Amino acid sequence: MEKKGLDNVSFELLDNSFIALIGHTGSGKSTLMQHFNALLKPSSGTIDIAGYHITSQTGNKNLKKLRKEVGLVFQFPESQLFENTVLDDVKFGPKNFGMSDKEAEAKAKKWLEQVGLSTDVISKSPFELSGGQMRRVAIAGVMVNEPQILCLDEPGAGLDPRAREEMMQIFVNYQKAGHTVILVTHNMDDVAKYADDVLVMEHGKLIKHDKPQKVFENEEWLKKHYLDEPTSSLFASSLKGFRFKENPLTIKELVDGIKENVQGGV
Amino acid sequence: MPKDDAVEFQHVKFTYPDTKKAVLKDVNFTVKKGSWTSLIGHNGSGKSTISKLINGLLLPDENSNSKITVLGTPVTAENIWNIREKVGIVFQNPDNQFVGATVGDDVAFGLENRGVPREEMIKTVRNVLSEVGMLEYIDSEPANLSGGQKQRIAIAGILAVEPKIIILDESTSMLDPSGRKQVLKIISELMQKKDLTVISITHDIDEASMADSVIVLNDGEIIDQDSPEKIFNKTSMLKQIGLDIPFTNKLILELNKNGIRVPQNVKTKDELKQYLCQLNLKM
Numbered sequence: 001m002e003k004k005g006l007d008n009v010s011f012e013l014l015d016n017s018f019i020a021l022i023g024h025t026g027s028g029k030s031t032l033m034q035h036f037n038a039l040l041k042p043s044s045g046t047i048d049i050a051g052y053h054i055t056s057q058t059g060n061k062n063l064k065k066l067r068k069e070v071g072l073v074f075q076f077p078e079s080q081l082f083e084n085t086v087l088d089d090v091k092f093g094p095k096n097f098g099m100s101d102k103e104a105e106a107k108a109k110k111w112l113e114q115v116g117l118s119t120d121v122i123s124k125s126p127f128e129l130s131g132g133q134m135r136r137v138a139i140a141g142v143m144v145n146e147p148q149i150l151c152l153d154e155p156g157a158g159l160d161p162r163a164r165e166e167m168m169q170i171f172v173n174y175q176k177a178g179h180t181v182i183l184v185t186h187n188m189d190d191v192a193k194y195a196d197d198v199l200v201m202e203h204g205k206l207i208k209h210d211k212p213q214k215v216f217e218n219e220e221w222l223k224k225h226y227l228d229e230p231t232s233s234l235f236a237s238s239l240k241g242f243r244f245k246e247n248p249l250t251i252k253e254l255v256d257g258i259k260e261n262v263q264g265g266v
Numbered sequence: 267m268p269k270d271d272a273v274e275f276q277h278v279k280f281t282y283p284d285t286k287k288a289v290l291k292d293v294n295f296t297v298k299k300g301s302w303t304s305l306i307g308h309n310g311s312g313k314s315t316i317s318k319l320i321n322g323l324l325l326p327d328e329n330s331n332s333k334i335t336v337l338g339t340p341v342t343a344e345n346i347w348n349i350r351e352k353v354g355i356v357f358q359n360p361d362n363q364f365v366g367a368t369v370g371d372d373v374a375f376g377l378e379n380r381g382v383p384r385e386e387m388i389k390t391v392r393n394v395l396s397e398v399g400m401l402e403y404i405d406s407e408p409a410n411l412s413g414g415q416k417q418r419i420a421i422a423g424i425l426a427v428e429p430k431i432i433i434l435d436e437s438t439s440m441l442d443p444s445g446r447k448q449v450l451k452i453i454s455e456l457m458q459k460k461d462l463t464v465i466s467i468t469h470d471i472d473e474a475s476m477a478d479s480v481i482v483l484n485d486g487e488i489i490d491q492d493s494p495e496k497i498f499n500k501t502s503m504l505k506q507i508g509l510d511i512p513f514t515n516k517l518i519l520e521l522n523k524n525g526i527r528v529p530q531n532v533k534t535k536d537e538l539k540q541y542l543c544q545l546n547l548k549m
Contacts (some may be wrong), residue, residue, distance in 0.1 A: 025412055025442045076359075076440070090478040132309040158358065158439040160469050162508030188443050228443065231513045238539060241546050255520045260524060262545050
């Protein structure tokens with residue numbers, strides 16, 4: 001039986017923005033993500049990304065540059081580590097994309113540091129590390145190619161709260177340095193906190209593409225699609241007698257809104 | 267060890283082979299029978315080591331005066347098989363726990379190992395699958411199930427051998443929110459029905475809040491054990507060791523910082539809502 005993984009999906013994303021891709025398990029998020037660097041190709045329709053034009057006819061040749069410019073970090077990427085040492089694992093990408101051993105090593109060291117790993121782990125086997133450290137190595141292994149577009153599927157899952165927060169900050173900094181970040185997530189508080197733009201998938205269709213403020217604006221719509229609201233807006237809507245100019249999506253917005261209500265007196 | 271304790275750790279020290287530093291230094295705690303206890307702490311604080319010590323997958327350092335007692339039986343090399351009958355662990359990764367080709371085979375695995383007669387085995391497998399709401403999947407292949415469904419099968423496999431203690435070792439951390447809810451709901455129902463003791467190792471504040479008692483672990487030492495309400499009010503301690511604080515506590519902190527004084531006795535989400543609404547009416 002043929003089933004459509006993606007069904008007539010159309011959208012444009014701005015360069016250098018932070019995009020959240022949300023939807024339930026099986027909604028087509030991962031399928032969509034794999035189209036970003038042509039790991040999957042559309043049965044019909046076209047994709048323009050990083051200077052490439054991908055169609056059903058696109059062959060597997062000459063995709064190297066695309067794979068460099070669009071970096072995908074899958075869920076639990078630590079299961080894809082394979083080299084003998086942490087350094088070799090992270091060097092693999094740049095070398096594969098044609099960098100000299102020396103250059104690749106310098107880049108690898110830089111990105112291992114960027115993801116918060118200390119220099120004493122670089123000569124270790126990745127399999128001797130803790131789960132959280134392995135996750136960082138795997139993420140460094142993609143970021144080391146300095147892709148224009150970095151796409152991450154639940155990069156914080158299973159990490160402790162501090163490590164999650166640190167990870168998110170790394171991606172925010174990467175975006176601010178002039179790259180596009182696409183975050184696949186179930187965490188609506190992260191969507192509210194980090195995203196400029198949101199894609200919502202359901203049964204292979206794109207059911208909404210808008211700013212977080214708009215996506216979370218209609219309670220009825222969210223309920224109908226079994227999507228959670230950010231904790232702050234949920235709390236705000238349970239406060240009887242309060243008026244918020246804008247639906248508060250983060251704790252900061254919520255506190256500001258509460259302040260206006262109790263101190264504003266208008 | 268009092269009769270109503272399920273697990274007791276006394277001066278437990280554990281060092282992994284080939285390392286110098288002890289992962290657990292001098293760990294003491296008890297878990298009451300029929301209670302739900304959560305173990306929280308950052309990655310690498312020793313939480314999973316504790317779960318493996320409870321069912322004898324690991325044994326404490328030899329030259330220490332460590333003592334672990336599970337349901338009245340000391341955990342020693344000779345006793346581990348008896349103990350494992352009573353303690354089931356649901357691990358983090360749902361994909362690493364399958365041995366059978368179908369859901370039914372997988373659940374039957376533990377029973378086959380114990381030489382349970384076929385008739386009885388079939389009955390038990392059906393029973394436990396219906397208890398986790400997965401009976402209709404008895405002939406399915408594990409590969410076609412979602413993460414939450416796989417964890418429910420893992421729980422069924424454990425229930426089949428009738429344990430007294432279930433340890434959830436970050437068993438919901440790889441699941442999506444609906445999978446997580448399903449698993450926790452089933453565990454809390456089973457706990458009541460079967461008089462189980464539950465120990466959950468977790469980073470998830472909502473999961474930890476379901477417990478009767480929360481143990482806080484930091485760098486191999488227990489730094490606190492109390493009710494979830496009391497633990498989650500100790501926001502500076504939680505922050506310091508890198509753990510999350512619940513939304514309500516975060517909001518109270520931010521309100522105080524912004525000049526809206528929230529009285530000390532306002533602790534829960536409902537109390538905070540009520541307080542803010544009153545404050546708003548006065549304005």
